[in-house]
Amino acid sequence: xxxxxxxxxxxxxxxxxxxxxxxxxxxxxxxxxxxxxxxxxxxxxxxxxxxxxxxxxxxxxxxxxxxxxxxxxxxxxxxxxxxxxxxxxxxxxxxxxxxxxxxxxxxxxxxxxxxxxxx
Amino acid sequence: xxxxxxxxxxxxxxxxxxxxxxxxxxxxxxxxxxxxxxxxxxxxxxxxxxxxxxxxxxxxxxxxxxxxxxxxxxxxxxxxxxxxxxxxxxxxxxxxxxxxxxxxxxxxxxxx
Numbered sequence: 406x407x408x409x410x411x412x413x414x415x416x417x418x419x420x421x422x423x424x425x426x427x428x429x430x431x432x433x434x435x436x437x438x439x440x441x442x443x444x445x446x447x448x449x450x451x452x453x454x455x456x457x458x459x460x461x462x463x464x465x466x467x468x469x470x471x472x473x474x475x476x477x478x479x480x481x482x483x484x485x486x487x488x489x490x491x492x493x494x495x496x497x498x499x500x501x502x503x504x505x506x507x508x509x510x511x512x513x514x515x516x517x518x519x520x521x522x523x524x
Numbered sequence: 525x526x527x528x529x530x531x532x533x534x535x536x537x538x539x540x541x542x543x544x545x546x547x548x549x550x551x552x553x554x555x556x557x558x559x560x561x562x563x564x565x566x567x568x569x570x571x572x573x574x575x576x577x578x579x580x581x582x583x584x585x586x587x588x589x590x591x592x593x594x595x596x597x598x599x600x601x602x603x604x605x606x607x608x609x610x611x612x613x614x615x616x617x618x619x620x621x622x623x624x625x626x627x628x629x630x631x632x633x634x635x636x
Contacts, residue, residue, distance in 0.1 A: 440625070442573075442625075449616065449627055449628070449629050449630045450565075450567075450573065450616055450618070450627040450630075451627070452623075452624050452625035452626065452627070455623070455625075466623050466624075468624050469624070502572055502573075509559065509561070509578060509579060509620075510563065510575055510578040510579075510584065511563070511565075511575060511618075511620075512575050512584065514572040514573055514574070515572060516571070516572050517572060
């Protein structure tokens with residue numbers, strides 16, 4: 406069964422750091438572009454960033470709101486994806502989903518992990 | 525950035541009736557490769573978004589025929605004919621014509 410499971414969320418003070426993980430099963434993560442999308446409480450969906458696949462050298466792109474603070478990496482040996490979040494702000498409070506691109510569509514989403522940034 | 529505007533904000537529908545959601549983009553979503561990168565997702569309460577429609581009108585695997593997408597350029601529509609109980613939730617349009625990916629604000633479809 407194709408599945409994505411996020412972990413690593415929690416509570417952190419403003420200025421702090423968290424590292425989220427996204428474990429893939431049922432497919433090889435290195436073959437796919439992977440995105441992070443977040444949803445603030447009661448709000449809509451916001452794209453956070455992307456890593457391309459191995460064939461495209463795992464290049465990364467980020468939303469302006471997180472560029473320079475967030476970083477996406479992969480661990481092919483564990484078939485997983487990570488989102489390193491530094492200098493966290495209260496406005497980063499959200500549920501963070503990882504999602505898979507298969508050709509031209511975002512077809513698999515994880516249930517998400519909750520990040521709360523508060524003093 | 526491409527701004528995606530959805531209307532209405534919410535919709536109250538009697539099961540068995542049809543529903544229609546509009547999505548407008550601030551720039552054309554037609555790419556030079558001939559494809560139009562407009563998608564529709566449904567997010568049920570407490571769940572992650574699920575893909576319904578890709579590239580304007582292509583129903584994703586397992587999506588019932590009562591869901592149909594149409595439109596071109598900057599104006600798009602999702603139509604649900606004969607709404608069923610499982611169709612209630614928040615619908616989002618999304619563009620991937622260029623980064624950053626951007627989503628519409630969502631349309632909440634509720635039971636009347």
